[in-house]
Structures are given as C-alpha cells and as structure tokens.
Amino acid sequence: MAELTRRRLLAGAGAGLLGATALSGRVMAEGHRQYRLRAQTNKSETSTQGAMYTRFVELCESLSGGRLLIDLHYSSAIVSDFQTFDAAANGVLDIDMTGASYLTGKDPAFQFIGDVMGGYEDPIQLHAWLDMPEARAIVAPLYGRYNMYCVGLLCPPLESLSSTVPLPGIESLQGWKFRSPPGMESEIFTRLGAAPVVMAFGEVFTAMETGVVSGADAGTLALNRSLGLYDICKYATYPGFHSMPADHVAINLDSWNALPVELQRVIEVAQRAIAFDVIKNVTVDDHRVLTDLADQVTFHDWSEQDRLAFREAALEVWKDWATRSEAADAMVRSHLAFMRQMGLLS
Incomplete structure (x- = not known):
C-alpha cells in the first residue's frame, strides 16, 4: 500500500510538472506573439508630420521587441480622409491617424478634439486638457459609440493665415476674402466681418492670382x-x-482590447513621444521660414487685445455648437473650465 501511494504521488507529481511545463510554454508563446495592425494617415510620407508618424511605427516595433507591427498607409492610400475613421471602426483598418474634426457630421463634439479654434495658445495646453480625467470621461464614451478608442493627439503649433494684402490686426479682417475650410472656422471669421470662401485647395492659387480671394x-x-x-502671399500672421x-x-476598440496591456502601454508611450516630436520639429521648421523669408514676407504679430477679441468671437460660436449635442455641450464646458484654470479666461 505504501509503495502504491508513493507511485501515485510520483505519477501525480509528474503529471503536474508536465501540466505546468505546458502552461508555461503557452504563456511564453503568448508573451512572444506578434500583433500586426493597419493604420492610415492623410499625411504624405515625406512631409514633416508624415515622417513623425513613420517614427511612431518604428517606436512601436522597437519598444515591443518586435511584437507590435503597424502597417502605415500614407496620403489616404486605402480610403479617403473622411472615410478613415469608419474604415477603422468597421475593421477595414485598425488605426485612424487623421483629423478628429472630420467627424463633426457624426457629432459636433469632435470639433473640440480636432481643432479647439480660438482656444489654446499652444499644443501643450491641449494635451494637458486631454490628460484630465474629466476630459477622458467625455472623450472615451464619444469614441466608444463608434467602437473606437482615442489613444491621444498629434498636434503641431498654431497655424498662420497667408494673405496678398496686409493683416496687421483684427480690423483688417473686414471684407477679407480668403479660402477657408467649412464649419466652425467659416462661422467665426464671418462673425468678424471676413468673407470666407470654401473651395478645393487646388483652386486657391488661381483664385489669388485673379483676385477672387486675397488669402x-x-x-x-x-x-x-x-x-x-x-x-504669391507676401503677408502672414505669426505667431498664430x-x-x-x-x-x-484612434484605434478600433476590439483591436485595442485584444492587445496585451504591455502593448497598449507601448502605443501610449510611442504616441506621447511623437506628440512631442511633432511640436518640436514643426516649431523649428516654422522658425526657419521666419529666417529664410524675413526680407520677402511681412509677418504680422497681432496684439494681445486683438487676440482676445478673436477668442471672444470664437467663444460665441462655441456656445452655438454646444447646443448641437449633449457631448458637444459637455466638451465646451470642460474646455472652458480648464481654460479658466490656465488663466486663459477670466
């Protein structure tokens, strides 16, 4: 009986060891599993931001030890700019790296992620807002409605207006005809007396040469x-x-949840690193333009008073947009509260 017991114990121990070895093998195999995701940007591969997005892909691969591979398609090679989000949401792609403001037709709230017009003075402030738990509590369910998750933003510094006529301050916007994207921007500039014209960008040069628009x-x-x-334009606003x-x-929620936690962290770390690089590189490139074109282009630095007047006009338009959906209202309230904390509003 004692011998039988010893045999059973030995047999049981052997079976347990084999089971543990098999389980360990499965865990190790899972730990070395490779994940491949498809992403799209509307930026060209040779542009400043396109080059930074290439680095995002490289960082994900290197930080994951080769476990996370991202096939990035440039210049909207798979679907159009405006279809990228839906393609990711439906599983045709996994990651959308285009503008959130393309999605205002789904919910106006996306405008206040994609371009907070007249709001912040630099990209760091926008990133800081999104890092707030209160902001994430609005953003996560907004994206989740479409089976998507917003990892973070990639935001260059403020843009500059280009003009064939001087733009020294807010009064010069009266009657100024310029090419503008549709939506919130057109509403703000119309309120200030400008005459925004929505047109395809390929038509801009001819329009400026013939005087149809002045910027x-x-x-x-x-x-x-x-x-x-x-x-063509010998005048520009700077700083913006x-x-x-x-x-x-923005990543498909199913694809995100299928990733091990450590690979989710890899994407988050890579996004933050590239967000800084975008700010740094575009800032350097802009200052090179200031130096190179100092004798050819007049750069107008608007007064603090004119900048505040523009913000006030923008905030009036924000109020209207806030009435268009519950999420937009929550987004506007969140931005206003944060801007007060930052001293941008009294």
Whole structure:
C-alpha cells in the first residue's frame, strides 16, 4: 500500500510538472506573439508630420521587441480622409491617424478634439486638457459609440493665415476674402466681418492670382511654404492664434482590447513621444521660414487685445455648437473650465 501511494504521488507529481511545463510554454508563446495592425494617415510620407508618424511605427516595433507591427498607409492610400475613421471602426483598418474634426457630421463634439479654434495658445495646453480625467470621461464614451478608442493627439503649433494684402490686426479682417475650410472656422471669421470662401485647395492659387480671394488658411508657416503660398502671399500672421488642428491616434476598440496591456502601454508611450516630436520639429521648421523669408514676407504679430477679441468671437460660436449635442455641450464646458484654470479666461 505504501509503495502504491508513493507511485501515485510520483505519477501525480509528474503529471503536474508536465501540466505546468505546458502552461508555461503557452504563456511564453503568448508573451512572444506578434500583433500586426493597419493604420492610415492623410499625411504624405515625406512631409514633416508624415515622417513623425513613420517614427511612431518604428517606436512601436522597437519598444515591443518586435511584437507590435503597424502597417502605415500614407496620403489616404486605402480610403479617403473622411472615410478613415469608419474604415477603422468597421475593421477595414485598425488605426485612424487623421483629423478628429472630420467627424463633426457624426457629432459636433469632435470639433473640440480636432481643432479647439480660438482656444489654446499652444499644443501643450491641449494635451494637458486631454490628460484630465474629466476630459477622458467625455472623450472615451464619444469614441466608444463608434467602437473606437482615442489613444491621444498629434498636434503641431498654431497655424498662420497667408494673405496678398496686409493683416496687421483684427480690423483688417473686414471684407477679407480668403479660402477657408467649412464649419466652425467659416462661422467665426464671418462673425468678424471676413468673407470666407470654401473651395478645393487646388483652386486657391488661381483664385489669388485673379483676385477672387486675397488669402488662405492652409497650415503652419512651414506647410504654407511647402505649398508655394509665399510665392504669391507676401503677408502672414505669426505667431498664430486662430487654429491648431490635431490628428488623433484612434484605434478600433476590439483591436485595442485584444492587445496585451504591455502593448497598449507601448502605443501610449510611442504616441506621447511623437506628440512631442511633432511640436518640436514643426516649431523649428516654422522658425526657419521666419529666417529664410524675413526680407520677402511681412509677418504680422497681432496684439494681445486683438487676440482676445478673436477668442471672444470664437467663444460665441462655441456656445452655438454646444447646443448641437449633449457631448458637444459637455466638451465646451470642460474646455472652458480648464481654460479658466490656465488663466486663459477670466
């Protein structure tokens, strides 16, 4: 009987050891499993931001030890800019790296993630707002409605207006006809007496040469120079004050939940690193434009009073947008509270 007991004990121990070994093998296999995600941006691979998004992909691979691979498609190669979010939500892609302001047709609240017009003075303030638990409590369910999760934002510094006529201050907006994107921006500038014209960007140069419009809102100084705007426009606003469009890193919620926690952290760390690089690199590029074109372009630095007047006009438009959905109202209230904390509002 004693021998039988010893045999059973030995057999049981052997079975347990084999089971533990098998389980350990499965855990180790899971720990080395490779995940591959598909992403799309509307930026070109050679642009400043496109190069930074390439680095995001490289960081995810290196920080994960090769476990997380992202196939990034540039210049909206898979679907159009405005279809990227839906493609990610439906599983055609996994990650959307375009502008949240493209989604205002789904809910006006997305405007206050994609471009808080007339609000913040630099991208750091916007990132700080999104880091607040109160902000995340609004953003997470908004994205979750569409089976998406917002990891974070990639936001360059404020944009500059380009013009064929001087723009020294807010009074010069009276009657100023310029190319503008549709939506909130057009509403704000109309309130200030300007005449925004919504047109395809490819039509802008001809329109300025023929006097149909006198300027354009396109991007930062560096982007504007790359587009050739300063071949025609000899006036620009800098530092900017009106618009700071942000791309989001938004991922399909099922894809996000399928990732191990450590790989979720990898994406978050990579996003934060690239967010800093975008600010740094675009700021440097803009200052190079200031230096290179100092004798060719007049850069108008608006007074504090004019900047505040623009913000006040923007806030009036915000109030109207806040009535358009519950999420938009919550978003506006959150931004206003944070701006007061930052001393941007009295």
